[in-house]
Amino acid sequence: MTDISAIIVAGGLGVRAGWRADDPPKQYRRIGSDTVLARAVAPFLSNPRIATVQVVIRAGHGEVYAASVAPHERLLPPVIGGHRRQDSVRAGLEAIAGLNPDAVLIHDAARPFVGPDLIDRVIDALVDHDGVIPVVAVIDTIKRVSADGLVAATVARAELRAAQTPQGFRYRAIRAAHSRAAASGLDFTDDAAIAEWAGIAVACVAGDPSNRKLTTAEDFDLAEALMARQAHVGAFEHGTCEYRTGSGFDVHRFGPGDHVMLCGVRIAHDHALIGHSDADVGLHALTDALLGAIADGDIGSHFPPSDPRWRGAESALFLRHAAGLVAARGGEIIHADITVICETPKIGPHRDAMRARIADILGIAANRVAVKATTSEGLGFAGRREGIAAQATATVRLPEQRP
Known part of the structure; x- marks a missing residue:
């Protein structure tokens, strides 16, 4: 696997993180000395196995993006995404079509603590698999809840895993799967779900509990405390x-x-x-x-x-x-x-x-x-x-x- 690109999806607003109209979107908020997005991009730019990094942003965010992420020889100009994460990933995949890499890693900007070991685990597994995702064990008891708010069933968690990013795929296969999904009008929550629907076998590697997604205001409090400790x-x-x-x-x-x-x-x-x-x-x-x-x-x-x-x-x-x-x-x-x-x-x-x-x-x-x-x-x-x-x-x- 010699030609690998990374796509960083950064088109959200961060409503669940307490976003207001006069706030910067969560990916441009600072934790420690850098923005969430800058921290999410850095491990991919520093990995010598990744040839290019493509960031997908929201329309109108060009200036705040430029102020957030420093230029780098392997960092491509940002492209504009769509209303859904799925649309933004597809925009990123189409943007690197001219490069036609062997594989692509797709990562959420809201996960700024991805480590180099995790990235390498995904890349290593792509040698033998068409799709790879990092996962962690589900700890809490999972309930299936009915429309009226009552517990309908308890779901056995022994076979359950929580998916993280970056998710890695053979580029041409996942690009084709995204194109088919867009044409079908179906809505998927992550790229592995699109791959499964398209018949691409997806393998799992060990995730990292510290690779948490910043979603709520409490997540940002924890992230800032972590930055203070690292300082x-x-x-x-x-x-x-x-x-x-x-x-x-x-x-x-x-x-x-x-x-x-x-x-x-x-x-x-x-x-x-x-x-x-x-x-x-x-x-x-x-x-x-x-x-x-x-x-x-x-x-x-x-x-x-x-x-x-x-x-x-x-x-x-x-x-x-x-x-x-x-x-x-x-x-x-x-x-x-x-x-x-x-x-x-x-x-x-x-x-x-x-x-x-x-x-x-x-x-x-x-x-x-x-x-x-x-x-x-x-x-x-x-x-x-x-x-x-x-x-x-x-x-x-x-x-x-x-x-």
Whole structure:
């Protein structure tokens, strides 16, 4: 595979990210020192295996694009896309028709954290396949919901994967598939779906949890916190740093219900945990551990139980907030360790899903997360099956804090 082009689709507005008429579209918002689009384009321009990069923009965005992305010898002039992502990709494919590359990688500008290893995995797999997409495991329980808002079925997630970009294809095959799809009037959510419809076999390679798509305002908060952390990397490489360990503990009692939330995973059970939020003792304990490591209060001081905003809230929100505070101080989460104390439910079958979920929330690798479980040998409230407790420790690395 010697002639490869990349198409970066950047024609959206970012309505779900809180876009207003006087705001720049999300791909031109800055995270750290660069725009989202500039960060998304850079890994493809720096990859020597990619000959050209074609960006597709929205009509009227020429000036803001020029101010966002620096010229590069392998960066082609931008082309105007259509109303749908599908139309924009087709515009990009047609724009490079004269180049007629062997393969093309199609990437969303809203994924600015794509890494070089992921790009190389897709390219490598294209040697033996006509289509390749990166995927990550689906962690949450998936429900099929009826038109009237009722749960119709629970979908088995063992075979489910969440698709990412860049998605790679043999150029002539995917261009022809897009042309057929346009003529048919069908609407597809990604290029792999068009390939499947056109009969192109699509292989999967391992995705990257950090290659997250910036969709909501909360996603941008996390991205900015990540940039703040990276801005302090020099303190670790060229200066001094310190390591801190924080601890946390939480307990919630059982009440009526049919499931519990534990370490970010919904587990069917004959009782629910009772609390102002979703009562996830594992995430609450870990949130306190992170806050303890940076000496910034506890979960109650940041999310008071008396505040109705947090009634029934997903505890992942609290943990993301604590991780963001660590990142804002230039810190890095090195390790997270949770011990769940209960008689039931069994934690073992859900351990890997818990580790993956926590890693995703924190933006770290799953091998930096440990989840363990123990019983209290029938003693105390946990032994009497009246509730669940959890204790956690978190290790963070910070630029040295001088008095």
